[in-house]
Amino acid sequence: MIGKLTGILSDKNPPEVVIDCHGVGYEVNVPMSTFYNLPALGEKVSLLTHLVVREDAQILYGFSGPAEREAFRLLIKISGVGPRTALGVLSGMSVADLAQAVTLQEAGRLVKVPGIGKKIAERLLLELKGKLGGDIGLFTVHAGDAHGDIQQALLALGYNDKEAAAALKILPADVGVSEGIKLALKALTK
Structure with missing residues (x-):
């Protein structure tokens, strides 16, 4: 399976791009979120890939992360x-x-x-x-602040995702982890 491609971006035609890897051009379908973050044509690019094999085709899908x-x-x-x-x-x-x-x-x-x-x-x-x-690291409510840690603490205490998200909505943006957990628990016990 092809897991990653690194090469020169030789063509962009949404949602497909062509990556030249040492003379071999790979056609890769990418989501628009990846497409918008691609470098200019002729620049070096690296994409994680997923290969789908069907009866009539082998299709590469590429992702920025x-x-x-x-x-x-x-x-x-x-x-x-x-x-x-x-x-x-x-x-x-x-x-x-x-x-x-x-x-x-x-x-x-x-x-x-x-x-x-x-x-x-x-x-x-x-x-x-x-x-x-x-559990797979894809989602934190507010990346870069204490909200992600507060959410993990609530989940560890047995609250479900929906309850934890509802409690996080009422917290101030600049709250610390320990204070945030106290406020969230107070809100959840009402």
């Missing part, structure tokens, strides 16, 4: 969600947004993604529950 690739792999395991749909989901929302929608069970956010109807959105929420989140 491991969280995106892991979310793609989780999505394509769901019945009724193929690689094209998974790519659409990741093009329509970030991995953190997807994880938050799953945690809060918000089908409305998923339905806004082109190609995702109500039925598929509900299936995604059901199948991804507990798979996207702190």
Whole structure:
């Protein structure tokens, strides 16, 4: 399996890019979030990849980071969600947004993604529950501050993702970890 490509970006035609690796051009389909962060043509690029082998084709999908690739792999395991749909989901929302929608069970956010109807959105929420989140490092409520640590503490204390997210919404942005845990526990016991 091809897990990573590093080479020169030789063509960009959304959602496909061509990466020249020592004279061999690999066609790679990427989500728009990755596409927008690509360097200029002729520049060096490195993408994590996932190879899909079908009866009639072998298709490479590329991602800028491991969280995106892991979310793609989780999505394509769901019945009724193929690689094209998974790519659409990741093009329509970030991995953190997807994880938050799953945690809060918000089908409305998923339905806004082109190609995702109500039925598929509900299936995604059901199948991804507990798979996207702190356990695989894809989602922290506010990266770079104490909220992620507070969320992990609440989950360790036995609260579910939805309860933890609701408690985090009421906390001030600059709260410390210990004070945040106290405030969150107070809110959850009301």
